Amino acid sequence: MEKQWWKDAVVYQIYPRSFMDSNGDGIGDIPGITAKLDYLTALGVEVVWLSPVYQSPNDDNGYDISDYRAIMDEFGTMEDWERMLDEMHKRGIRLVMDLVVNHSSDEHPWFVEARKSKDNPYRDYYVWRDGKNGREPNNWESFFSGSVWEYNEPTGDYYLHLFSKKQPDLNWENEKVRSEVYELMKFWLDKGVDGFRMDVINMISKVPGLPDGNVEPGSEYASGAQYYMNGPRVHEFLQEMNEQVLSRYDIMTVGETGGVTPEHGVLYTNPERKELNMIFQFEHMDVDSGPLGKWDVAPLDLVRLKKILAKWQTDLHGRGWNSLYWDNHDQPRVVSRFGDDGKYRVESAKMLATCLHFMQGTPYIYQGEEIGMTNVQFPSIEDYRDIETINMYNERIAKGFDQVELMKGIHAKSRDNARTPMQWDERENAGFTDGTPWIGVNPNYHEINAKQAMEDKNSIFYYYKELIAMRKRLPIMVEGSFELIHEDSTSLFAYLRHYENETLLVLNNFTADELTVEWPDSLSGLKGERLIGNYEDVESRSADGETNLRPWESIVYHFRK
Numbered sequence: 001m002e003k004q005w006w007k008d009a010v011v012y013q014i015y016p017r018s019f020m021d022s023n024g025d026g027i028g029d030i031p032g033i034t035a036k037l038d039y040l041t042a043l044g045v046e047v048v049w050l051s052p053v054y055q056s057p058n059d060d061n062g063y064d065i066s067d068y069r070a071i072m073d074e075f076g077t078m079e080d081w082e083r084m085l086d087e088m089h090k091r092g093i094r095l096v097m098d099l100v101v102n103h104s105s106d107e108h109p110w111f112v113e114a115r116k117s118k119d120n121p122y123r124d125y126y127v128w129r130d131g132k133n134g135r136e137p138n139n140w141e142s143f144f145s146g147s148v149w150e151y152n153e154p155t156g157d158y159y160l161h162l163f164s165k166k167q168p169d170l171n172w173e174n175e176k177v178r179s180e181v182y183e184l185m186k187f188w189l190d191k192g193v194d195g196f197r198m199d200v201i202n203m204i205s206k207v208p209g210l211p212d213g214n215v216e217p218g219s220e221y222a223s224g225a226q227y228y229m230n231g232p233r234v235h236e237f238l239q240e241m242n243e244q245v246l247s248r249y250d251i252m253t254v255g256e257t258g259g260v261t262p263e264h265g266v267l268y269t270n271p272e273r274k275e276l277n278m279i280f281q282f283e284h285m286d287v288d289s290g291p292l293g294k295w296d297v298a299p300l301d302l303v304r305l306k307k308i309l310a311k312w313q314t315d316l317h318g319r320g321w322n323s324l325y326w327d328n329h330d331q332p333r334v335v336s337r338f339g340d341d342g343k344y345r346v347e348s349a350k351m352l353a354t355c356l357h358f359m360q361g362t363p364y365i366y367q368g369e370e371i372g373m374t375n376v377q378f379p380s381i382e383d384y385r386d387i388e389t390i391n392m393y394n395e396r397i398a399k400g401f402d403q404v405e406l407m408k409g410i411h412a413k414s415r416d417n418a419r420t421p422m423q424w425d426e427r428e429n430a431g432f433t434d435g436t437p438w439i440g441v442n443p444n445y446h447e448i449n450a451k452q453a454m455e456d457k458n459s460i461f462y463y464y465k466e467l468i469a470m471r472k473r474l475p476i477m478v479e480g481s482f483e484l485i486h487e488d489s490t491s492l493f494a495y496l497r498h499y500e501n502e503t504l505l506v507l508n509n510f511t512a513d514e515l516t517v518e519w520p521d522s523l524s525g526l527k528g529e530r531l532i533g534n535y536e537d538v539e540s541r542s543a544d545g546e547t548n549l550r551p552w553e554s555i556v557y558h559f560r561k
């Protein structure tokens with residue numbers, strides 16, 4: 001099979017607003033990114049996924065686009081962007097842009113036109129329905145609280161917005177919308193971009209009739225997800241996009257797809273189906289949520305986490321391709337979430353990296369993960385900027401929820417945990433800006449920053465660097481099959497990878513307790529060599545087919561027959 005460059009590469013995600021500010025306005029920008037490219041080269045990443053940098057009123061920090069062919073003023077100019085791309089390519093770094101086409105901004109000229117009258121030529125670019133019994137057309141709930149419908153005065157009906165009311169859903173049933181999308185994709189591809197991360201791409205096809213969902217007791221709205229996730233025409237649309245655009249370029253594509261099973265995963269990513277290269281699934285992001293969802297914070301259920309990831313590993317092996325991630329701009333920081341961001345911050349961050357990077361798929365690193373950045377606990381809702389967090393808080397306060405409990409949920413789960421400025425050094429504002437940052441800096445930047453990490457050969461940064469380099473060297477990391485072992489352990493995440501006559505044994509202690517791990521019988525008689533581990537002292541921890549793991553310790557052994 002033809003070797004695909006995105007299979008042994010590691011992707012680094014940049015959230016531009018929070019990465020590096022070059023002009024003192026407190027907002028990260030494109031020249032700031034260009035100035036930090038040598039940092040990425042030092043880490044060894046080969047691909048950057050850049051969250052949206054297009055013109056946007058920033059209701060949802062760029063995920064609401066008002067001009068798909070222009071750069072956001074706050075981020076710089078098209079010339080700045082071209083220079084950044086050039087500098088990336090010179091360093092052998094490829095650029096994957098964010099493609100947000102389930103919805104546009106309500107300030108996009110298409111929508112500005114569409115909302116004017118029922119006979120406007122752009123009307124059918126969006127999804128419109130009449131109200132029902134003096135209420136919204138159906139009972140679906142928006143991801144950002146409240147109904148998915150917004151009343152539009154001039155036309156006397158409602159438009160659909162799965163996200164904020166400033167993010168109206170585009171109507172993919174309309175051929176013209178699809179060809180507009182393909183044209184704007186070609187615009188960027190012809191400028192030399194190396195791929196797309198496709199925002200909520202499995203939501204572009206809605207079930208005709210947009211039926212009501214089931215309302216859970218105590219709720220006003222229903223999820224409706226079954227009527228817009230993995231909808232009836234989504235594969236047809238992606239195959240059309242592939243045929244008309246993707247197949248004509250040497251690029252990588254990753255679809256953001258909530259609510260998918262591995263069977264969906266195969267449909268989206270099996271190469272013979274000609275849709276996408278890989279997807280982001282979200283099942284493993286729910287393992288610390290209680291029955292009431294994301295804000296109902298529960299302790300990590302490790303057995304469930306392992307089960308989910310193992311299922312994705314085995315079900316996609318040879319049939320599709322996984323993305324591997326713990327963090328992104330929508331998720332809390334993993335070292336705070338599944339690790340220990342206190343005493344064992346460094347050990348647990350490295351353990352989590354090991355656990356993820358030895359699986360099959362393309363790993364993603366979210367800015368700051370490589371230095372072990374942690375969640376933040378801002379004292380007041382006034383300190384938060386994220387629309388999801390703020391809307392949820394206001395809605396629940398109005399319903400009489402307890403403020404202290406709400407803040408606890410926000411501290412654990414708010415998307416702003418990932419969006420505090422990148423911590424570059426110990427200067428004011430972590431070296432991110434000379435001005436006032438658009439969102440507070442995590443006060444721990446004196447201890448946690450990139451400069452310090454680069455000066456310490458045992459830092460989390462260099463550990464990631466080694467993992468990235470190892471993936472290039474060892475085909476087993478890329479190609480090997482996956483076998484979960486000790487699946488019932490509530491402390492240990494252990495697995496094997498098998499490839500030709502080699503095996504990897506990957507042991508990860510998810511606790512601060514010491515553990516003794518027995519090796520599986522299949523390894524008896526073989527001699528393993530320690531490949532990597534997160535404790536500096538590498539004295540042999542194993543004897544007679546077992547390993548003693550210290551708090552949050554990770555060890556990987558490589559066996560050859």
Ligand code: NOJ
Pocket residue numbers: 060063064100163199200256329330
């Ligand atoms: C997923 C993006 O990752 C998130 O940040 C955004 O709010 C929604 N899609 C809507 O575009």
